[in-house]
Amino acid sequence: MSNINGKAYAMNAITPMKPWKTWILRALLFIFAQAVKTSDLKKLSFIHFARWVIVPHRKFPRVSGEQPKENLQYDYLIFFSNFNGTWNQYIDAFSAVLSTGLDAIWWWSEKFPGAVPVTPFKDYIALVQFETDYYYDAYPHATTNDVKAAHRVKAALDELAAPSPNMSADEFAKSYLQFLTRVQGDLGATGEPPVGT
């Protein structure tokens, strides 16, 4: 299935919005981008990259005269996400952790039922989702938590290694133990994803 590559899932969802509502959403997303809501996204900690893109009804790209002109009433909000885990886990977590933020973003889309309760929310996302034809991931064996942990290990290792040639064996052993304590939660191997994601 092309929505999945390794441990990442590619979601695409498109929802119609009345054009006058678009400006409210733009303002909200601008505020979110500046401040607090990204921290909620970080709390989820299984999204590598995500984006919301507003396509105004008159702004679908028209690159030549041979292309028929679009005649749309709605602006469209397109959501792209690169996340780890299953679709159900993702929507459940979104509903549980980010319902206020998601309601603020999708409230302006036609017939959005709200992120809570989760069943109509899932029905809505399933309706507006469209499939990915090709999906590339530069580190398919790693989740976003793996990536963050790996960078912490690398930074700690560099700090251990730099002074190590000038240490006595006992000093090194002590620093090594401190290093182990520091990185113990970030160790482990990445690898093939479990079947089902």
Add this chain to the structure above:
Amino acid sequence: MANQSGGVYGLTILSPIKDDPNSEVSPNLALRIYLAKLPRHRNSPFAKVSSTHFARLVVMDDVVYVGMPACEEHLQSKYLVFESNFDGDLDTYLERMAAEIPETVDAVWKHCVGFPGVADVAAFKAYMKKCQIETTFFFADVNDKTVQQTLRALQTQSAVTAFIVKHQGASPSELQAAFAHFMEKLNKAPLPAPAATLGKEFVDELA
């Protein structure tokens, strides 16, 4: 700028797909057939454009009708959606696509209206920018590390884990000597290729 988060750029492109009622295989289906066969892992063309973290190509057939009382409406064209998350700036990325995967770019976008080809890089970049949609809100969980830094960190994490396991119970002097040797091998180890799974044997050899 909403297209950027830290050092990562979020590119969104919508390219209208040709409509040819006389062709045996419609352009959108031909495109889907091509994409289905395109390698996704180590041999992916995007592995050659090595600043790419994640990328997707999607044929968007139409907008979605969500039911009454919303209005039902339809697109006049199908669109190829290109979503990419990469390091650096847009111009450099498009130039790398044109230089490093010209056959793939041509094979994909030849199904799109007005595509000038990649031979004329300036025309290609102008076309892609004309099809670009500004990202309204872009989130990158890790936005201060390049693909290569992340691949190196993942390699390091695996190697360190194997080293720790292998040298449990070593005396301080043995440990220090082994660590110096480990760091020397690790620093000389080639960078893992994008989209390749790190082999266990390789990690064990480093440890």
